[in-house]
Amino acid sequence: MPSTLEPGPDVVAETEIKHSRFLAVLRRVDSDTAALAFVEEQRRLYPDARHHCWAFVVGDEPAHRAERSSDDGEPGGTAGVPMLQVLHHRDLVNVAVVVTRWFGGIKLGAGGLVRAYSGAVAVAVDAATLVPRERREVFTLAVGHGDAGRVESELRGRGVSVLDVSYTERVVFTVAARDATDLQSVVASVTAGAGELVPVGTEWVDG
Numbered sequence: 453m454p455s456t457l458e459p460g461p462d463v464v465a466e467t468e469i470k471h472s473r474f475l476a477v478l479r480r481v482d483s484d485t486a487a488l489a490f491v492e493e494q495r496r497l498y499p500d501a502r503h504h505c506w507a508f509v510v511g512d513e514p515a516h517r518a519e520r521s522s523d524d525g526e527p528g529g530t531a532g533v534p535m536l537q538v539l540h541h542r543d544l545v546n547v548a549v550v551v552t553r554w555f556g557g558i559k560l561g562a563g564g565l566v567r568a569y570s571g572a573v574a575v576a577v578d579a580a581t582l583v584p585r586e587r588r589e590v591f592t593l594a595v596g597h598g599d600a601g602r603v604e605s606e607l608r609g610r611g612v613s614v615l616d617v618s619y620t621e622r623v624v625f626t627v628a629a630r631d632a633t634d635l636q637s638v639v640a641s642v643t644a645g646a647g648e649l650v651p652v653g654t655e656w657v658d659g
Contacts, residue, residue: 454512454545456480456658458581465576469568471556475501476576478549484510484518487548491522494550501552505531505569508548509539512585512656517545526553530565538573545585549573584659588613588628591649593639595623606642613657628657 457463463478477494481487487508495504505524511517519539521532535549551572560568595603600623607614607627612635616626629635632649639647 453659454543454585455582456544456546456585458583459658460581463576463580465572465579467568467572467575468556469564470558470560472558472560472568473554473556474568474572475552476549476572477552478547478573478576478580480546481508481510481548482546484508484520487520490548491550494552498552500554502555503531503553504550505535505553506548506550507532507536507539507573509536509545510548512545512587526565526569527562530562531569534566534570535573538570538577542577542582544577544582549576585656586630586659587654587656588630589632589635590615590626590628590652590655591632591635592652593625593627593643593647593649595625595643595647597623599643603642603647607638610638610642612638615655615657626652628655
């Protein structure tokens with residue numbers, strides 16, 4: 453099952469190898485555009501560094517994932533691909549990582565660079581709080597305005613994922629569930645049998 457970073461601030465981890473400093477920064481992203489913007493942001497933050505190597509994996513569906521990596525001037529295959537392999541090994545999605553290197557004056561060699569960049573990413577991932585990504589069935593549920601607050605509270609209290617709430621003539625909840633039968637039972641209970649679930653497809657959500 454794929455995982456991603458818990459919503460929140462970037463995860464930052466620093467390592468030092470033979471006087472070279474490696475700063476790994478992990479960020480949750482929802483598009484390749486956001487991932488590349490993150491890379492440029494890191495370049496601007498640390499203009500004195502020699503290399504800003506990066507990798508990202510975006511997309512929950514395996515057949516439609518976008519992934520890229522860059523060695524940013526390091527010898528080919530010694531930084532970006534090893535960093536991407538760590539993301540693959542941990543089955544991470546919707547994540548970008550940039551490893552910024554300040555050269556310490558001692559060459560590490562190709563093998564040393566691979567170990568340094570992959571190790572920097574691994575340290576950052578180990579420091580992160582990860583959440584599983586799950587495909588769930590999605591439904592809408594319409595209730596009266598007078599019942600909306602209570603219904604929403606009870607749904608959340610029973611572990612139902614409320615993805616969206618819209619207010620029109622009625623209050624419409626968009627909800628997701630692992631098991632439609634269990635969700636139907638919960639809705640029947642909190643609406644005294646009056647609530648009707650309308651299926652609208654599937655969606656990947658944080659588990």
